[in-house]
Amino acid sequence: MAATTPYIAQRPKRADGRRNYDTILAAARKAFAATGSDASLEDIASQAGVAIGTLYRHFPTRAALVEAATRDGLDTLVAEAGAYAATDPLDALTHWMEQAVAHISTFRGLVGILTEAMYDEGTPSHVACAAMHRCGADLLRAAQDAGRVRADLTPDELFDLLTAAGWVRENSAPGRDAGTRVLQLMLEGVVLR
Amino acid sequence: MAATTPYIAQRPKRADGRRNYDTILAAARKAFAATGSDASLEDIASQAGVAIGTLYRHFPTRAALVEAATRDGLDTLVAEAGAYAATDPLDALTHWMEQAVAHISTFRGLVGILTEAMYDEGTPSHVACAAMHRCGADLLRAAQDAGRVRADLTPDELFDLLTAAGWVRENSAPGRDAGTRVLQLMLEGVVLR
DNA sequence: TTGACTACATGAGGCTGCCTCAGCTTAACT
DNA sequence: AGTTAAGCTGAGGCAGCCTCATGTAGTCAA
Structure with missing residues (x-):
C-alpha cells in the first residue's frame, strides 16, 4: 500500500488564523517546557485563549504540534x-x-x-x-x-x-x-x- | 517535615487475596511487556478477571504495581x-x-x-x-x-x-x-x- | 461447628483529558 | 455590498484514573 504522508502544520493565510496559530505555538512551547510532551492540549488551548477546536484545526495531532x-x-x-x-x-x-x-x-x-x-x-x-x-x-x-x-x-x-x-x-x-x-x-x- | 514512606505492595495473608494478587501481577507483567508502563490498569484488572477496585486494593498506585x-x-x-x-x-x-x-x-x-x-x-x-x-x-x-x-x-x-x-x-x-x-x-x- | 470479625471484592460514578463535528462568524476577494 | 470558504466555537462521546459505599467470604477462637 502507498505510504500515508503525515499532516504537517502550516501557518495559515488568513490574518486571524495566523494570529491564533502563533499564539497556540507559543503556549505549546511554554507548556512542553514546563510539563513535557504530554502536556494537556486543552490547557494549551485555554492558555492561548482559544477553543480546543481551534487548536485541533491547526494541529490535528499532538505529533504535528x-x-x-x-x-x-x-x-x-x-x-x-x-x-x-x-x-x-x-x-x-x-x-x-x-x-x-x-x-x-x-x-x-x-x-x-x-x-x-x-x-x-x-x-x-x-x-x-x-x-x-x-x-x-x-x-x-x-x-x-x-x-x-x-x-x-x-x-x-x-x-x-x-x-x-x-x-x-x-x-x-x-x-x-x-x-x-x-x-x-x-x-x-x-x-x- | 518527615519523609513520607511510599506504600509497598505485600502479598496478602488470606488465600483469595493472595490468589488475586498473583493473578493481577501476572496480567500486569504481560501488559507492561506488550504496551509499556502506561498500560491501562482497567485492562489489567479485567485481564486478571478482577474488578478495578481489587487491583487498587493491592496496588494503590501504578508505581506500586x-x-x-x-x-x-x-x-x-x-x-x-x-x-x-x-x-x-x-x-x-x-x-x-x-x-x-x-x-x-x-x-x-x-x-x-x-x-x-x-x-x-x-x-x-x-x-x-x-x-x-x-x-x-x-x-x-x-x-x-x-x-x-x-x-x-x-x-x-x-x-x-x-x-x-x-x-x-x-x-x-x-x-x-x-x-x-x-x-x-x-x-x-x-x-x- | 458456629459465630463474629475483618480482610477482601465489587462496580457505579465523578473527574480529566482526548478528539469530533454541526453550526456560526468573519476575513478576503470581486 | 455580496459571496465564499477559511476559520472559530464548545457541547458531547469516549477512555482511563481513582474512590467509596456496600456486599461477601476466609479465618480463627470458642
Whole structure:
C-alpha cells in the first residue's frame, strides 16, 4: 500500500488564523517546557485563549504540534552541520553532537518522539529527523576517513548514542547538565587501555 | 517535615487475596511487556478477571504495581553483584552492567521510572534502586582501584550511562539488541587515540 | 461447628483529558 | 455590498484514573 504522508502544520493565510496559530505555538512551547510532551492540549488551548477546536484545526495531532514547536531548532541543527564541515573533522563531529543533544532534548519526551520519527515515515517529524540523520552520517564518515573515529561505528549507532545522551539530559535536574558529560564519556570511553 | 514512606505492595495473608494478587501481577507483567508502563490498569484488572477496585486494593498506585512486577529482577541483580565481585574487577563491572541494562529495561517506560526512583525516596522502587546504586558504586570503585577504569567517573555518571543504554534497549526494535552494543561503545569509547 | 470479625471484592460514578463535528462568524476577494 | 470558504466555537462521546459505599467470604477462637 502507498505510504500515508503525515499532516504537517502550516501557518495559515488568513490574518486571524495566523494570529491564533502563533499564539497556540507559543503556549505549546511554554507548556512542553514546563510539563513535557504530554502536556494537556486543552490547557494549551485555554492558555492561548482559544477553543480546543481551534487548536485541533491547526494541529490535528499532538505529533504535528510537537513538530511545529521544534521545527526551527532542528533546521538550525542541519544548517550548523554545514558550517562545521569546514573545520577539523573530529571537532566538527563532536561540536555538532553537542548541539544535537541540546536540540533533541529541549523538553521531556522529545527524544522519544524524535527517535521514533527517525525510522517511521508516517510521522510529522520524520523529514527533519532524516535530514539530521544525513548530517550526522556525513560528519561521521569524514571523521572516520580522517582516522579519528573507530571505523566500525555505523550512523545508526551514532544516533543511538546521541539519543541516549539526549535522554539523560532530558531527565536530569535542570541545573546539572548531565547530557554534555555523558556525551564526553561516550566519546572518550570509560575503560583504560 | 518527615519523609513520607511510599506504600509497598505485600502479598496478602488470606488465600483469595493472595490468589488475586498473583493473578493481577501476572496480567500486569504481560501488559507492561506488550504496551509499556502506561498500560491501562482497567485492562489489567479485567485481564486478571478482577474488578478495578481489587487491583487498587493491592496496588494503590501504578508505581506500586510496577515495583512489585520488577522486584524479583532487581533483587537478582543485587545478588549477582556479590557473585561477580570475586572475579576480575573490570570483567565484574562490565558483566554486571550488561545484566543491569537488561533488568532495568524489561519494558517500555521502566528506565524512566527507575531513574526517578533512584533519587526520590518517596517512590516504591527507591529501595531497590538505592541497593543497585550501592552495588554499582562498589564494582566501579574496585575497577578504578585496579586501574582499569578512568578515575574521574562518579557512580552517578555510571548510572547515567547505564540508564542511557537501558533507554536505548527499551526503545529499539525487539530483534536488534541495541543496548548491548551501545554499552560496549560507551565503555570502549568512540574516538581513536 | 458456629459465630463474629475483618480482610477482601465489587462496580457505579465523578473527574480529566482526548478528539469530533454541526453550526456560526468573519476575513478576503470581486 | 455580496459571496465564499477559511476559520472559530464548545457541547458531547469516549477512555482511563481513582474512590467509596456496600456486599461477601476466609479465618480463627470458642
